[in-house]
Amino acid sequence: FRPVFDPTSLANYLLDSSGTKLAFFDKSEQLSIWRIASEVRRNVVAAHRSDDRLVSWRERSLAVIHRDNSVSVFDIETGKEKRFGSPSRSWTSSAALSPSGEQLAIVLPYRLENSVEIYDVGSEKRLRSIAVPSLRKAVYSPDGKRIATTSIIDSCAYVRLFDVQSGEALSAYLPFDNLALGPVFSEDGTKLALATANRVTILESAW
Numbered sequence: 710f711r712p713v714f715d716p717t718s719l720a721n722y723l724l725d726s727s728g729t730k731l732a733f734f735d736k737s738e739q740l741s742i743w744r745i746a747s748e749v750r751r752n753v754v755a756a757h758r759s760d761d762r763l764v765s766w767r768e769r770s771l772a773v774i775h776r777d778n779s780v781s782v783f784d785i786e787t788g789k790e791k792r793f794g795s796p797s798r799s800w801t802s803s804a805a806l807s808p809s810g811e812q813l814a815i816v817l818p819y820r821l822e823n824s825v826e827i828y829d830v831g832s833e834k835r836l837r838s839i840a841v842p843s844l845r846k847a848v849y850s851p852d853g854k855r856i857a858t859t860s861i862i863d864s865c866a867y868v869r870l871f872d873v874q875s876g877e878a879l880s881a882y883l884p885f886d887n888l889a890l891g892p893v894f895s896e897d898g899t900k901l902a903l904a905t906a907n908r909v910t911i912l913e914s915a916w
Contacts, residue, residue: 721733721762721763723763723766723771726767728745729744729746730742730745732771732785734763739752740752740771740783742785761774761775761776762774764780765806767807767808768810769784770782770830771783771785772804772805774804778794778801779792779793779794780792780794780801780813782806782813791833793813793815794815794817794826801815801816802817802846803816803846803847805847806830807849807853807873808853809853810830811829812827812830813827814826814827814847814856815827816845816846816847817844823841824838824839824840824841824844825838825844825858826838827839827873837876838876839856839858839871841858841860841869842862843861843862844860845858845860846858846859846891846892848894849873849894850894850898851895851896851898852898854872854874855870855871855873855879856870856871856873857869857870857892857894858870859891859892859903865884866903867882867883868882868883868885868892869881869882869883883912885903891903891904900912900913
């Protein structure tokens with residue numbers, strides 16, 4: 710389809726899970742939704758910084774990490790914004806909405822606690838904090854009951870699974886030789902895929 714966003718903002722776009730819609734920030738400072746098949750564009754909300762990052766999309770909710778490391782969740786139907794976390798010098802490396810869009814997990818890797826902070830989107834309250842050493846990323850399982858995390862310790866990547874409700878670990882740390890990208894759950898939640906420097910590894914369910 711035709712180019713519709715500023716080439717200098719290529720980091721600021723995200724496909725929905727169906728692959729039929731694209732969310733992006735453009736040079737006019739709009740958060741927009743582009744329906745790919747019909748090429749219909751709808752502006753959701755104005756005013757963003759050029760270094761805001763779109764990181765997670767579930768149904769009608771979009772999560773955005775801001776320059777001050779707080780995270781916003783936008784309702785793409787109404788444009789309403791809810792903001793989570795406190796402005797901080799610590800880098801928020803990622804954030805993920807649960808499959809239902811009812812929870813938000815924020816990864817805080819450079820604070821002393823190295824934690825995943827889980828929030829209830831509706832009430833905007835923090836539900837719990839899961840401590841994970843040298844944390845880099847966290848993703849929800851398809852049923853929303855587990856979170857998989859990646860950590861980097863001495864140039865080695867580690868993966869671990871946690872129960873969302875209790876915060877308890879469901880697996881030991883699983884080591885990899887190189888930096889791991891991901892993890893990504895399979896649709897049925899029984900496997901994890903990780904990409905390292907020279908291969909993709911599939912983990913069978915062990916939890």
